[in-house]
Amino acid sequence: MIRFLNVKRTFKPFAFTFCSYLICSNVVAQALTEQQNVEHQFTPMQVRVPVGDKYDWLQLNSNELLKGKIKHLYGNKLEFKSDQLGTLIVDWEDVIVLQSRGAVSIGFSDLSTRSGRLLIQDGHGYLDGVVFNLNDIITIIAGEPHEANYWSSTMSLGANLRSGNNDQIDYSAKARMIRRTTESRFRTDYLGNYSKSGDEKTTNNHRVNSFFDWFLSNQFFLRPVFVEYYTDPFMNISSRITLGSGVGYSIIDTAKTEWSISGGPAYTMTNFKEVELGEDDNESSGTLFVDTTFSTELTDSIDFNADYRMQLGNQNSGGYTHHAVTGIVVELTDMFDLDLSLVWDRSSNPRAETDGQVPERDDFQLIIGFGVDI
Incomplete structure (x- = not known):
């Protein structure tokens, strides 16, 4: 009887130590998993559009990155032809990056028209490197302002x-x-x-x-x-x-x-x-x-x-x-x-x-x- 009590007293610290070890191991494993998930999450700033590519590039606020061809922007709707998804109609407010491979023609709210290579990122617009206000855009048409367009x-x-x-x-x-x-x-x-x-x-x-x-x-x-x-x-x-x-x-x-x-x-x-x-x-x-x-x-x-x-x-x-x-x-x-x-x-x-x-x-x-x- 005395020997049984001694074994019981010895088992309690051991059980407590073992359970603590399991709990700590689980917490550490969960923390490592969350850290790995965070490391594999991309933010818009981490996804970079290729420069000097043969495609037009479009990045949405959902972090999706598409290559294809800019068709036009009209009424706050961007028409973009993706190589894999076909022609898409995208809300202008969902666009965070837009890069043209060549010249586009842009119509502004003052009814003026300018053309050049377009880059939109970080909330700013650039036409041949010259910054402009994104709120002034009314239309975008692919290509130079030739009469046929x-x-x-x-x-x-x-x-x-x-x-x-x-x-x-x-x-x-x-x-x-x-x-x-x-x-x-x-x-x-x-x-x-x-x-x-x-x-x-x-x-x-x-x-x-x-x-x-x-x-x-x-x-x-x-x-x-x-x-x-x-x-x-x-x-x-x-x-x-x-x-x-x-x-x-x-x-x-x-x-x-x-x-x-x-x-x-x-x-x-x-x-x-x-x-x-x-x-x-x-x-x-x-x-x-x-x-x-x-x-x-x-x-x-x-x-x-x-x-x-x-x-x-x-x-x-x-x-x-x-x-x-x-x-x-x-x-x-x-x-x-x-x-x-x-x-x-x-x-x-x-x-x-x-x-x-x-x-x-x-x-x-x-x-x-x-x-x-x-």
Whole structure:
């Protein structure tokens, strides 16, 4: 009994010492593991972008480093084409380092444009080594400010050919050409439809409109001139020319969404194909026009577009008229698109033809075509 008690007394210090050793070993091991984890963590300052590389480089505030090509910055959205991830849309506030391999063109808030090799890091911007305020950047476009960099265009064609008991031909065409700089915007649109069944034409209308905008600020712009030509014999319009000017405002202007509205006075000259006996075959009047354009990216490969143009003139010129186009564009490849559009033309007071027949007030068209981005 005495021997057992002695063993018990001897075991207590030993057990205490052993447990303490285990606890200390665990604490030390955990501390070493945490230290190793800390040593393997990178901070933005530890990740350095290669200098003199053949790629553009982008570093995000998540410490991700991407190589690829700068496409453009617009509306605080940077479009960057990564070699592995494809085209990315990045919030400008998430960019901590951006380095171009060559020259880029930068538009500033004072509507000036400068070009050079870009470096953004440590909260500062450098263009060919000259520092500037990052808050002054409005746009970035890859490349030197050559004229070709300001232009873009799209064209869509559709056709339906039938033969046999009923020979029918349907053609449709859409085209848009845009020149955009920091200070100005020029755009020309064309929309045409032609149908023939046998030897008889059933549709033959064409519309061309063009305008020039000069930006007074990031949102407000002056439209010194716009012009539209329209012909549709089946609406009893041999030709209609509208010339005007106005002002506008960009409601939304980001990399994914654009929405602007404009308006002002105009003058319209209309030549009618046929008129009733004693009526003039031409009419001119002052008009008021309102125009709005909306476009947005629904997904990376699908865009939604809507254009609405309204004119209000005297009753002899057609009264209230509008032209509305809405549709989606599906990107099939980097160059080819599928274009689905719905067109609605309306004239509240169409002019009667020689036999007294009055054309329908509304004209609807569904256009399906394949487009090319140039």
